[in-house]
Amino acid sequence: MKCGVEYIHRDAVERAENQMIDEGVVLDSATVFKALSDPTRIKILHALSITELCVCDLAKMMGMSVSAISHHLRLLRALRIVKFRKEGKVVFYSLDDVHISALIKSCVEHVQEGSEVEG
Amino acid sequence: MKCGVEYIHRDAVERAENQMIDEGVVLDSATVFKALSDPTRIKILHALSITELCVCDLAKMMGMSVSAISHHLRLLRALRIVKFRKEGKVVFYSLDDVHISALIKSCVEHVQEGSEVEG
DNA sequence: CATATATTTGAACAAATGTTCAATTATTTA
DNA sequence: TAAATAATTGAACATTTGTTCAAATATATG
Numbered sequence: 001m002k003c004g005v006e007y008i009h010r011d012a013v014e015r016a017e018n019q020m021i022d023e024g025v026v027l028d029s030a031t032v033f034k035a036l037s038d039p040t041r042i043k044i045l046h047a048l049s050i051t052e053l054c055v056c057d058l059a060k061m062m063g064m065s066v067s068a069i070s071h072h073l074r075l076l077r078a079l080r081i082v083k084f085r086k087e088g089k090v091v092f093y094s095l096d097d098v099h100i101s102a103l104i105k106s107c108v109e110h111v112q113e114g115s116e117v118e119g
Numbered sequence: 120m121k122c123g124v125e126y127i128h129r130d131a132v133e134r135a136e137n138q139m140i141d142e143g144v145v146l147d148s149a150t151v152f153k154a155l156s157d158p159t160r161i162k163i164l165h166a167l168s169i170t171e172l173c174v175c176d177l178a179k180m181m182g183m184s185v186s187a188i189s190h191h192l193r194l195l196r197a198l199r200i201v202k203f204r205k206e207g208k209v210v211f212y213s214l215d216d217v218h219i220s221a222l223i224k225s226c227v228e229h230v231q232e233g234s235e236v237e238g
Numbered sequence: 239c240a241t242a243t244a245t246t247t248g249a250a251c252a253a254a255t256g257t258t259c260a261a262t263t264a265t266t267t268a
Numbered sequence: 269t270a271a272a273t274a275a276t277t278g279a280a281c282a283t284t285t286g287t288t289c290a291a292a293t294a295t296a297t298g
Contacts, residue, residue, distance in 0.1 A: 008173055008175050008176055008209065008274090009173065009176050010155055010178065011133040012171070012172055013168045013172065013179065013180060013257055013271065015170050016166040016169045016170055016172065016176075017180060019165075019169050020165075020174070020180075021162070021165050021227065023215070023277080025227055025230055025231060026158050026162055026165075026188075026232040027158055028233075028234070029133075029155075029161055029223070029226045029227050029230050030156050030157055030158045030161055032154075032226055033153075033154075033156035033246065034152075034153075034154040034156035034225060034227065034285095036148075036149075036152040037147055037149050037150075037152035037153035037155075037156045038237075038285085038286075039145050039146055040286085041129070041150045041214065042140075042145050042149055042152075043145055043204050044280095045137075046138075046139075046140050046195065047139075047150070050134055050138050051131045051134050051135055052131070052136065052200060053128065053132065053175055054127055054128065054244080054245090055130055055187065055244070055245060055246090056243095056245085057127055057132050057135075058129065058264095059131065061132060061135065061136060061139075063182045064287085065287075065288070065289090066244080066245070066246095066288075066290080067245090067246080067247085067286055067287080067288070067290095070245060070247085070290075071247085071286075072245090072286085073246095074246075074247085076228050080233070082188050084149075085221050086294090086295090088244090088295065088296065089242095089243060089244045089245080089294075090127065090243095090244065090245090090296050091244075091245065091246095094221050095143075099225065099228075099229040099232075100229075101227065103222065103226060103229070106218065106221065106222055106225065107148045107151055107152060107222060108144055108148050108181055108235060109218075110151065110216070110218040111144055111147040111148050112144060113149070113218075114147075114199070115205075118148075127244090129278060129282090153255095157255085157256075159256080170268080173261080173262095173274080173275090174275060174276090175273095175275085183257085184258070184259090185240095185274080185275070185276090186249075186258070186259080186260095186275090186276080186277085187258075187274055188275095189257075189274095189275060189277085190257080190277085191256085192275095192276095193277085203286075204243055205265090207265065207266065207274090208264075208265045208266065208272095208274045208275080209273095209274065209275090210274075210275065210276095217290065222275070234254095
């Protein structure tokens with residue numbers, strides 16, 4: 001059912017609408033959050049926040065296939081969240097962006113505080 | 120293909136493994152990020168960071184059905200990201216958690232910085 | 239060049255997600 | 269009580285996502 005009233009709380013709506021974020025920024029933010037919304041990728045990024053690692057190392061650590069990890073890294077690379085350097089056959093990955101590890105840290109802290117309060 | 124080597128970079132892997140985050144924290148963090156990974160929900164949360172609003176207001180602002188917004192709010196409520204108060208028939212929603220608006224703000228800033236660098 | 243190793247890629251498939259629609263609940267007012 | 273309004277809910281659907289599998293690249297070495 002669609003709400004039939006013109007505006008229930010016109011003032012509040014106008015105040016919020018005047019500060020509306022740009023649609024492009026919203027979409028880009030959603031994309032970044034989506035990249036961080038997978039447990040495997042959080043673990044990858046957390047590990048990379050400690051040291052650079054190759055695909056094979058990460059696969060071992062996560063107990064997952066090299067292919068699966070590589071697909072995740074491709075996504076993170078496309079969003080410039082990780083960078084890489086090649087050394088012979090081996091590709092070393094590391095965090096490209098300090099902000100991302102800050103985001104993860106904030107979220108982890110938030111989650112840990114939340115569970116303390118809840119008991 | 121699974122990597123056959125025992126550990127390509129044993130020291131690095133051990134360092135990262137020693138600081139591995141708790142699985143539960145990883146899952147909870149992923150859930151929070153997932154809640155933030157939808158454009159509609161980012162807009163809802165941004166609007167609520169400015170003022171409390173009812174479901175109908177939000178539906179109008181987003182140009183979406185009341186039902187769709189209500190489904191999103193249910194998710195955000197379940198994760199204690201928004202809270203609500205009832206006033207007669209109307210349910211007013213607002214942010215439950217300051218950390219969340221901080222996370223969104225950080226991400227928005229990150230995105231905006233990124234696009235500056237890229238040109 | 240042929241072989242081995244490290245990684246990437248594309249297709250396929252199951253599982254999860256966002257929206258719509260129709261029905262339901264909760265509250266107010268006639 | 270009946271009608272109207274605000275919101276919630278469940279089922280259904282198309283779309284997206286994460287993983288696996290098999291095949292393809294890229295690099296080093298015999």
